[in-house]
Amino acid sequence: xxxxxxxxxxxxxxxxxxxxxxxxxxxxxxxxxxxxxxxxxxxxxxxxxxxxxxxxxxxxxxxxxxxxxxxxxxxxxxxxxxxxxxxxxxxxxxxxxxxxxxxxxxxxxxxxxxxxx
Amino acid sequence: xxxxxxxxxxxxxxxxxxxxxxxxxxxxxxxxxxxxxxxxxxxxxxxxxxxxxxxxxxxxxxxxxxxxxxxxxxxxxxxxxxxxxxxxxxxxxxxxxxxxxxxxxxxxxxxxxxx
Numbered sequence: 001x002x003x004x005x006x007x008x009x010x011x012x013x014x015x016x017x018x019x020x021x022x023x024x025x026x027x028x029x030x031x032x033x034x035x036x037x038x039x040x041x042x043x044x045x046x047x048x049x050x051x052x053x054x055x056x057x058x059x060x061x062x063x064x065x066x067x068x069x070x071x072x073x074x075x076x077x078x079x080x081x082x083x084x085x086x087x088x089x090x091x092x093x094x095x096x097x098x099x100x101x102x103x104x105x106x107x108x109x110x111x112x113x114x115x116x117x
Numbered sequence: 118x119x120x121x122x123x124x125x126x127x128x129x130x131x132x133x134x135x136x137x138x139x140x141x142x143x144x145x146x147x148x149x150x151x152x153x154x155x156x157x158x159x160x161x162x163x164x165x166x167x168x169x170x171x172x173x174x175x176x177x178x179x180x181x182x183x184x185x186x187x188x189x190x191x192x193x194x195x196x197x198x199x200x201x202x203x204x205x206x207x208x209x210x211x212x213x214x215x216x217x218x219x220x221x222x223x224x225x226x227x228x229x230x231x232x
Binding site for chain 1: 148150152158159160161162165172173175206208210212214220221222223224225226228
């Protein structure tokens with residue numbers, strides 16, 4: 001079974017609009033972390049935002065926020081006021097456990113976001 | 118800002134040849150990782166390394182693969198006898214690994230092409 005599911009292979013958004021990228025996950029661990037990474041066409045992986053399973057508040061980092069719904073096992077990324085430079089592939093990833101020896105990240109298949117002027 | 122570096126950026130090799138991909142993790146980081154991304158697909162975990170030994174590896178990381186930290190700064194991935202299906206982008210990553218919120222910093226990747 002997929003541990004991380006990103007059901008939107010591609011998304012379009014108008015510049016300055018907000019967009020939500022979906023991510024659902026599957027784990028039996030009580031302690032886990034959820035990450036979003038951006039991969040522009042140049043190929044590098046850029047960390048955007050983190051949400052811990054015990055965090056009561058949704059994470060925010062500038063124009064990025066994470067809509068964390070633990071009961072639904074979803075961790076959607078919201079990008080507000082989209083910019084042309086936001087056009088990229090976005091990956092949701094999960095780390096099971098508290099870290100340490102179980103630090104590996106499990107990635108979803110990604111969503112390709114295109115911001116239109 | 119400190120960053121993970123990787124060399125070379127692109128490596129072309131013939132099937133059956135050995136390749137070594139090199140990485141310099143961030144200096145105070147304790148955990149090191151290799152991931153790969155076949156073109157157009159998701160990023161897949163290969164191996165994690167801590168305290169000079171492998172802490173976890175995936176089923177992809179078979180006997181053809183090995184990792185080493187030959188000195189205090191470099192972290193290498195060796196593929197002994199490359200196959201066509203090893204063609205992919207290989208990312209090195211590192212982090213402190215001491216807290217849950219500790220993101221992994223990725224290098225720019227090495228694109229390996231096996232012909």
